[in-house]
Amino acid sequence: MTSYVEDLLPGTGMRASRAWLRSSNPKLDLNGRWQFRFWPEPPTGPIADDEDGWDELEVPGHWVLQGYDRPRYTNTAFPFPIDPPRTPAANPTGDHRRWFDLPDDWPRDGAVLRFEGVESCFKVWVNGVEIGTAKGSRLPSEFDVGAVLRPGRNVLAVRVHQWSSGSYLEDQDMWWLPGIFRDVTLLARPVVEDVFVHADYDHLTGGGTLRVAVEPSSARIVVPELGLEFAPGETVDIPRVEPWSAEVPRLYDAQVVAGGETVDVRIGFRTVAMADGLLTVNGRPLFFRGVNRHEHDPLRGRAVSVEAMRQDLALMKQHNVNAVRTAHYPPHPAFLDLCDELGLWVIDECDIETHGFIYTDWRGNPADDPDWAPMMLDRMRRMVERDKNHPSVIIWSLANESDRGRNFGTLAAWTRERDPGRALFYERDRSYEFSDFYSLMYTPLDELERIGTRTEEVTVDDPALEARRRALPFVLAEYAHAMGNGPGGLADYQRVLERYPRLQGGFVWEWIDHGLLLPGVTDYVYGGHFGERVHGANFCIDGLLFPDRTPSPGLLELKKVIEPVRITWSDCLVVHNLQTFGTLDHLEFLWVEELDGVEVRSGRLEVPTVEAGVGVEVVAPVEAKAASVPAGSADRLAGSVGERWLTVRAVLAKDQPWAAAGHEVAWAQFQLVAAASPEQSAVPGAVVSRGDLLEVGGGEFDVRTGRLRRLFGMPVDWPRLDLWRAPTDNDNGQGGKNSATVEWRAAGLDRLKHRVDAVEAGQELVVRSRVAPDGLGSAVAVTYTWRAVADGLRLTVHVVPEGEWQGTAITPRCGSWPRLGVRMAVPAAVQNVRWFGGGPGEAYADSREAARVGRYACTVDELQTPYVVPQENGSRIDVRWAELTDAEGNGLRVEGAPYFQLTARRWTTEELERARHRSDLVPGDRVHLNLDLAQHGLGSASCGPAATADHTLEVAERTFTLTFREFGGQGPGTVP
Structure with a gap:
């Protein structure tokens, strides 16, 4: 093996680290189509100058996504033997070659070749001359190349190795994707070598202090908007300046001028400090409503375009996210430019994670080996120097999940000396000796x-x-x-986080699913799709966005939970500003009053200026609120009419760089009048027997089994009790070890058998059944009571648990069920759904904040949430009534008492559970309905706590009622 791949040097021949600068000097973009040659093992000698045997690929890019070798995904394990700093003999290597032309007058003397990111180790030649080597995959590397450039035709050759000693520092829960995946640029000699902006804000006086360190010291700094021109190192006091914050990202354009070169710099005045045990910016404690973000594109891996970066940040702002942790490495520098511009707080994380050493009980961990200190410090230095001028970056993170080690003391000491104006963060060292924060991951609520x-x-x-x-x-x-x-449980977390000043928020894991879409394939792939024996399966499919950047229901829930405006109504209507700095003057407040989901009247709410951290009473658009029932409360009667609701929405009053005017920032619903529950008295007449059928209220039942066969002439199958759902990733838990699914399966809920004990026909039809799994003594006694009501058929389901039920950690005595309801099937012609209840998207017991009461309509197919790995999805909560119809508008209406959860799909629960990809789900000849009293909460036990006791569906005796009516055509159940 070539020695530079396995040594502990960060590189050879590299220039000193410096800031990422936008210069007026000439530059040559070297991105595009490069010649490429793949080697399963590293070749010896320099890259050949022959013309035959070369393919082409795109730079920036990864060769494993362009037809060579294969991508690998691991969560914690290294995909090679742990033998630091040694690498496998089979070390995939890619030779890259790029020809480029330089005009005769192009300033070659002192030119610099810059690589923004190469994974994981590379060597560079220019015109056949070896220039240097580098490691540190997500960090910039610069080389002096002026002496070897020539007018006209030049050739750049780069040999990239997938594995190196540096790979032991890059075990970051992501795809291993080798290649030149960020920009490559040739820069004319920089006159301005480096710039370090120090722009402080005094929140007591409103003034600013500006000092800019520049190499060379002969440069001049100009800030036209402030009328400033001064020398490097000179401290300028500004009596009045507008500060920068994530809420109001005020930037001042400046130029650094020297020797004919102009460097553009954007300055944000802000002061980061630790005061009274809290992180403050501009004198005020911060609260992070954050996300962790890996760089990912389903087609291009970590070769993310600036357009995708802007889309990410716009979506974050649109969903009320105010902070991002750059997990687990520095992002492309353009991303931080956009954070400055659009406004997000940033924890910039160093390109260090040694997580795989958990499998040696941390023996050999580089973090605690002084021999690795130079390589680790080099990574910290390159990050800090590159990103030091971004006002959005307020915290430097030393690493992620690398245990405790003395080398972090070296990193922290250097960083504090170089940049004392930012805080330091490191979560995994439980002494927190080098961190300004106490931090944990996936902390249970009681511990929080x-x-x-x-x-x-x-x-x-x-x-x-x-x-x-x-x-x-x-x-x-x-x-x-x-x-x-x-x-699940976002609202529970938020309530605790907001209750205690010491808790300064957190960062949801994570921003985007890491599904890859390979050429010619329709399904996203994840770990294990390429024959690899060591992989993290679908643990990379864990984002708030689907791989194509479509927001998931989880992101919509997060948006509601962390909204920066809270509208409440107890004795009066109050608008609370939860921001740290900005007023609410950029918003307008709209209201609508609805009766049974139909708009009655609407208008604009007059709201005065609301300062940050303040709540202001406003005049309500209605005289009084007769009842205060939070949207989503399950404690209501059903089959009711006359519900009156007030919805207040806070929307953007004018266009913002991240959203158009009218974009909804926050909302609240208040029930003004609770619905009265109409009597559903039975109609006279007994159950009628007709041969092998029993008839009651428009239903035809099998005389022997009591099974419903036809409903208002429509062929149907059952309904019957259902306690099982296709497990979610959170049900399964990390590594399939979540107690919920383990104990649900142990209780036999995935293999229930139904036995009919009695069919009793009289004034009503009563079917008594026992539902139990093979091999166990626990069971559920179920009584289905069918009774004719005006224009319909009413089903009352009474369940009584019998025997010993396996408990969970949360329900040790009684156990829990995934769901409690009935399932039935109707013809495939049923394709449209209209309902009054929670919507428009899916919701569950502990992810229901984003569901607002209203009337909604969509198709059966649109009810589905297309998770990359199919699982339970699509439930609509608190449904008062639902209409399921064919293309002509004929079908069924279902009403519940209490309100029910509705799921409708074109495949069974069993088919959904077996599916591993979206394409595995093939529509059948029926639509399968679940009409549930309730479902168990979701939690986040895929890597965190399970659903809490408040959201647990305990095994218990319960009763619920559903009423079926004919809908459409001339049927008596037609509703206008």
């Missing part, structure tokens, strides 16, 4: 409460370190694992 009150258990043996840790502010580095259907 203790941390908020500073009554958590002792975690450090050293009394001085323990006292220091206990005085630190707390931030959730990761929480609410957004894998598959979920996360």
Whole structure:
């Protein structure tokens, strides 16, 4: 193996680290089509100058996504033997070659070749001359190449190795994707070598202080808007300046001028400080409503376009996200430019993670080996120097999940000396010796409460370190694992986080599903699709966005939970501004009053200026609120009419760079009048027997089994009790070890058998049944009571658990069920759904904040949520009534008491459970309905806590009622 691949040097021949600068000097973009040659093992000698045997690929890009070798996904494990710093003999290598032309007058002397990101190790030649080597995949590398350039034709050759000693620092829960995946640029000699902007804001006086360190010192700094021109190192006091914040991202354009070169710099005045045990900016404590973001594109991997970066940030702003942790490496520098412009708080994380050493009990961990300190410090230095001028970056993160190690002390000491104006963060060292924050991941709510009150258990043996840790502010580095259907419990987390000042928010894991879409394939792939034995399966499919950047229901839930405006009504209507700095003057407040989901009247709410952190009473558009029932409350009667609701919405008053005027920022619903429950008295007449059928209220039943065969002339199948759902990723838990699914299966809920014990026909039809699994003594006694009502047929279901039920950690005595309801099937011609209840999207017990009461309509297919890995999805909650019709508008109307959850799909639960990809789901000849009293909560146990007790569907005796009516045509159940 070539020595530079396995040594502990960060590289050879590299220039000193410096800021990413926008210069007026000439530059040559070297992105595009490059010649390429793939080697399963590293070749010896330099890259050949022959013309035959070369293919082409796109740079920036990854060769494993362009037809060579294969991508690999692991969560924690290294995909090679742990033998630091050694690499496998089979080390895939790609030779890249790019020809480019330089005009005779192009300034070659002192030219610099810059690589923004190459994974994981590379060597460079220019015109056959070896220039240098580099490691640090997501960091810039620059080389002096002026001496070897020539007028006219030049050739750049780059040999990239997938594995290197640096790979031991890059085990970051993501696809291993080798290649030149960020920009390559040839820069004319920089006169302005480096710039370091220090722009502070005094929140007491409203003034600013500006100092800019520049190489060379002969440069001049000009800030036209402030009328400033001054020399490097000179401190300028500005009596009045507008500060930068994520809420009001005020930037001032400046230029650094020297020797004919002009460098453009955008300045944001802000001061980061730790005060009274809290992180503050401009004198005020921050609260992070954040997300963790990997760089990902389903077609291009980490070769993400600037357009996709802007789309990410616009979506974050549109969904009320105010902070991003750049998990687990520095992003493309253009991303931070956009954070400055659009306004997000940033934790910039160093390109270090040694997580795979958990499999050696951390033996050999580079973080605690002084021999690795130079390579680790080089990574910290390159990040800090590159990104130091971004006002959005307020925290430097030393690494992720690399245990405790003395080298972090080296990184922290250097960073504090170089840039004392930012805070430091590192979660995994439980002493927090080098961090300005106490931080954990996926913390249960009860522990979070203790941390908020500073009554958590002792975690450090050293009394001085323990006292220091206990005085630190707390931030959730990761929480609410957004894998598959979920996360659940976001509102519970938010309530605790907002209750205690010490808790300064957190960062949801994570922003986007890492599904890859390979050429000619319609399904997204994840770990294990390429024959690899060690992989993380679908653990990379854990984002708030689907791979194509479509928001998931989880992101819509997060938007509602973290909205920066809260509208409440107890004794009066109050608008609360939860922001830290900005007023609400950029918003207008609209209201609508609805009766049974139909608009009665609407208007604009007059709201005065609301300062940050303040609540203001406003005049309500209605005289009084007769009842205060939060949207989503399950404690209501059903089959009712006359519900009157007020909905208040806060929307953008004018266009913003991230959304158009009218974009909804926040909303609230208030029930003005609760609905009266109409009597559903039975109609006279007994059950009629006709041969092998029994007839009652428009239903035809099998005389032997009591099974419903036809309903108002429509062929149907059942309904019968259903306690099982296609497990979600959170049900399955990390590695399939979640107690919920394990114990649900142990209780036999996935293999229930139905036995009919009696069919009793009289004034009503009563079917008594026992539902139980093979091999166990636990069961559910079910009584189905059918009775004719005016214009319809009413079903009452009474369930009584029998025997011993396997408990869970949350329900140790009684156990829990995934769902409780009935399932039935109707003809495939049923394709349209209209309902009055929660919507428009899916909702579950602990992910229901985004569901508002209204009338909604869509197709059966549109009810589905297309998770990359199919699982339980599509439930609509608190449904008062639902109409399911064919293309002509004929079908069924279902009403519930209490309100029910509705799911309708073209495949069975069993087919959904077996599917591993979307294409596995093939529509059948029926539509399968679940009409549920309730479902178990979602939680985030794929990598976090399970659903809490409040959202657990306990095994218990219960009763619920459904009423079926004919709908459409001339049927008596027609509703206008």
